[in-house]
Amino acid sequence: MTVTDGAPFHLRGNYAPVFNEVSSDALEVRGSIPVELDGRYLRNGANPITGESAHWFLGDGMVHGVRLREGRADWYRNRWVRTPFYDNPTKPVIDLDNLDFSSENSKANTHVVHHAGRILCLEEGHVPWEISEELETIGPHSFAGRLDGSFTAHPKICPLTGEMLAFGYGFLPPAYLTFLRVSAEGELVQQQNIEIPAPVMMHDFNITASRVVFMDLPVVFDFEIAVTGGMPFSFQRDNGARLGVMEREAGATDVQWLDIDPCYVFHPVNSYDVDGRVIIDVARYPNMWEAGSTEFDAKANLWRWEIDTVAGLVTETQLDDRPIEFGRIADDRVGLKYRFGYAVGSKGDSSDPEAGTIVKYDFDTGNSLAWDFGKGQDPGEFVFVNRPGSTDEDDGWLMGYVYDRSRDGSALLILDAADPGSEPVAEVVLPQRVPFGFHGSWISA
Numbered sequence: 373m374t375v376t377d378g379a380p381f382h383l384r385g386n387y388a389p390v391f392n393e394v395s396s397d398a399l400e401v402r403g404s405i406p407v408e409l410d411g412r413y414l415r416n417g418a419n420p421i422t423g424e425s426a427h428w429f430l431g432d433g434m435v436h437g438v439r440l441r442e443g444r445a446d447w448y449r450n451r452w453v454r455t456p457f458y459d460n461p462t463k464p465v466i467d468l469d470n471l472d473f474s475s476e477n478s479k480a481n482t483h484v485v486h487h488a489g490r491i492l493c494l495e496e497g498h499v500p501w502e503i504s505e506e507l508e509t510i511g512p513h514s515f516a517g518r519l520d521g522s523f524t525a526h527p528k529i530c531p532l533t534g535e536m537l538a539f540g541y542g543f544l545p546p547a548y549l550t551f552l553r554v555s556a557e558g559e560l561v562q563q564q565n566i567e568i569p570a571p572v573m574m575h576d577f578n579i580t581a582s583r584v585v586f587m588d589l590p591v592v593f594d595f596e597i598a599v600t601g602g603m604p605f606s607f608q609r610d611n612g613a614r615l616g617v618m619e620r621e622a623g624a625t626d627v628q629w630l631d632i633d634p635c636y637v638f639h640p641v642n643s644y645d646v647d648g649r650v651i652i653d654v655a656r657y658p659n660m661w662e663a664g665s666t667e668f669d670a671k672a673n674l675w676r677w678e679i680d681t682v683a684g685l686v687t688e689t690q691l692d693d694r695p696i697e698f699g700r701i702a703d704d705r706v707g708l709k710y711r712f713g714y715a716v717g718s719k720g721d722s723s724d725p726e727a728g729t730i731v732k733y734d735f736d737t738g739n740s741l742a743w744d745f746g747k748g749q750d751p752g753e754f755v756f757v758n759r760p761g762s763t764d765e766d767d768g769w770l771m772g773y774v775y776d777r778s779r780d781g782s783a784l785l786i787l788d789a790a791d792p793g794s795e796p797v798a799e800v801v802l803p804q805r806v807p808f809g810f811h812g813s814w815i816s817a
């Protein structure tokens with residue numbers, strides 16, 4: 373399909389959708405796949421069935437996966453999640469006559485996570501959708517009917533307790549924000565309304581060993597835009613911005629709100645307790661969708677928020693000036709003191725302004741180093757995978773999809789996380805391009 377130059381960015385180039393569901397078990401591999409890697413790399417993204425969507429975030433969820441085992445790439449496959457939009461693609465994404473956030477009308481397009489034996493495709497406005505290890509749709513998952521509203525695309529699985537902590541947000545008071553706790557066994561055991569002044573887009577949140585921290589940032593829901601069918605959020609500086617700190621213990625209800633400078637954050641990198649304070653590292657935008665724009669005009673940089681809950685103050689410090697997004701860490705450091713973070717960074721090369729790199733941040737030394745895949749190579753989010761039995765935090769691999777503009781194709785790249793800038797350990801050439809998407813997970817077998 374040829375998309376005209378006039379199309380919005382999310383329908384052009386490697387943002388444009390693919391239309392074939394492929395299963396391939398004959399994959400070319402360059403280098404050698406580490407034999408310790410036994411599992412699936414799955415990544416979700418928006419891939420509109422009709423070829424069109426009003427915004428990058430509103431396309432239909434498609435998961436692209438690669439199965440690795442015994443040093444081989446057993447298969448690549450891609451599947452749409454069979455949500456109600458699969459059979460009825462012109463259904464409105466937001467039905468203003470029925471703002472039911474516990475409905476199954478999810479695009480299921482933002483993330484794919486594994487918890488308590490289920491693989492869940494997540495989008496922040498509705499209930500999760502479950503898929504099989506072969507990426508076939510199983511169905512909506514509302515935690516045995518207990519989930520009363522939406523479920524974030526960015527739950528946090530606590531490495532200490534195995535719980536999946538999450539939240540939902542909605543547009544109708546008083547349920548603008550609800551804290552959710554899923555036990556290690558997969559049972560929804562806590563749903564608790566949290567008061568915030570206005571309905572805002574809350575894309576992600578933070579946990580530490582003892583607390584959760586919500587980000588009430590001024591990308592505010594706007595009914596007037598919603599009725600036009602457009603992206604119903606805009607930056608409203610007057611709403612202010614605040615972080616809400618709540619103890620994690622079951623039954624805690626007090627939230628301490630601390631003002632910060634208005635900004636937007638889709639994705640934190642990580643957060644943790646230290647000496648009674650809370651450290652949160654984020655990809656921070658100075659604004660998002662301000663003055664009528666729905667484009668991604670602003671760029672995010674790495675910032676650190678240091679919360680002093682006793683003094684009631686947040687210290688905000690920019691740590692790096694290169695644009696970054698999609699920060700990831702080792703899954704077993706979520707909410708804990710950590711040393712290494714990884715993100716997609718801008719190369720800052722004027723001859724190839726769109727090209728990306730994978731940046732490794734060392735928070736102990738303040739250093740950062742990057743993998744550059746060469747001209748015309750565009751990486752998406754990379755996830756970190758531990759080497760089994762490893763003790764060093766960065767002993768493992770980074771993996772993600774890289775789009776090669778010259779051949780209009782994609783590959784799964786596996787990098788040695790301990791050796792920034794080194795040649796890929798392995799490259800699995802895929803039978804079709806993988807459109808730029810959102811988030812993924814390594815799901816160990």
Ligand SMILES: [Fe+2]
Nearest residue numbers: 575638639811
């Ligand atoms: Fe996200």
